[in-house]
Amino acid sequence: MSFFEQLKFNADGLIPAIVQEQSTGRVLMMAWMNRASLETTLATGKTHFWSRSRKKFWMKGETSGHIQAVKDIAFDCDGDTLLIQVEQTGAACHEGYRSCFFRSVENGGPSFKITEPQLKPPGDIYGKGQP
Amino acid sequence: MSFFEQLKFNADGLIPAIVQEQSTGRVLMMAWMNRASLETTLATGKTHFWSRSRKKFWMKGETSGHIQAVKDIAFDCDGDTLLIQVEQTGAACHEGYRSCFFRSVENGGPSFKITEPQLKPPGDIYGKGQP
Numbered sequence: 300m301s302f303f304e305q306l307k308f309n310a311d312g313l314i315p316a317i318v319q320e321q322s323t324g325r326v327l328m329m330a331w332m333n334r335a336s337l338e339t340t341l342a343t344g345k346t347h348f349w350s351r352s353r354k355k356f357w358m359k360g361e362t363s364g365h366i367q368a369v370k371d372i373a374f375d376c377d378g379d380t381l382l383i384q385v386e387q388t389g390a391a392c393h394e395g396y397r398s399c400f401f402r403s404v405e406n407g408g409p410s411f412k413i414t415e416p417q418l419k420p421p422g423d424i425y426g427k428g429q430p
Numbered sequence: 431m432s433f434f435e436q437l438k439f440n441a442d443g444l445i446p447a448i449v450q451e452q453s454t455g456r457v458l459m460m461a462w463m464n465r466a467s468l469e470t471t472l473a474t475g476k477t478h479f480w481s482r483s484r485k486k487f488w489m490k491g492e493t494s495g496h497i498q499a500v501k502d503i504a505f506d507c508d509g510d511t512l513l514i515q516v517e518q519t520g521a522a523c524h525e526g527y528r529s530c531f532f533r534s535v536e537n538g539g540p541s542f543k544i545t546e547p548q549l550k551p552p553g554d555i556y557g558k559g560q561p
Contacts, residue, residue, distance in 0.1 A: 300541070301540035302533070303540055305533070317460060373533060373534040380460040380530075399511075400506050400511075
């Protein structure tokens, strides 16, 4: 049986993909895939997503060089979420942090703190003219 | 500044929450929270979610006893995903697996395999009369 038959894409044809660094267990980011980006991820061994804000197919690292080499693709009991194990080049986060989850709630909230160093300022990743 | 001001709930007032086992790094599940379930999670130290299918506020483990004790709540750069570190009692998955992500794509797809043992059959968790 194909695992595609187990998956439930939402009304927009999308499924959330959690990306985890296999070597450390660190959760790096969450992004959305459509069927085409999942198929391309499988075919190339590099993560591809669908940007809901830009309405655009994109390869992680296409601008920054911070690609993700795919090691495993798991899916959950309901078939509505993917968990992708990768090895990450550079910073996963567009703000220059290793993980997008670089802020945690402090002492039960509502304050929060930054929990890891910024590897690079975003201007060094994408060029000064880009957001 | 309150971390709530950093969060973006979607058009339905929901935000996806990735749940990770702090001691092992295992990603256990992904579920959705509204503001009330996040506030209750913070206040009680146990994860609470919003069920989109049942349209119901629920505490993880309320029927099964498989509760999640919250150790950390992180949020991503875009403020549209939560990452919650927990210590899990029993199986996180309603199908009796430790993690909901118990199936992985095999050899680049489309076949898949089960990657971990089932701890309990679902009937032993929820009672024979329940799904």
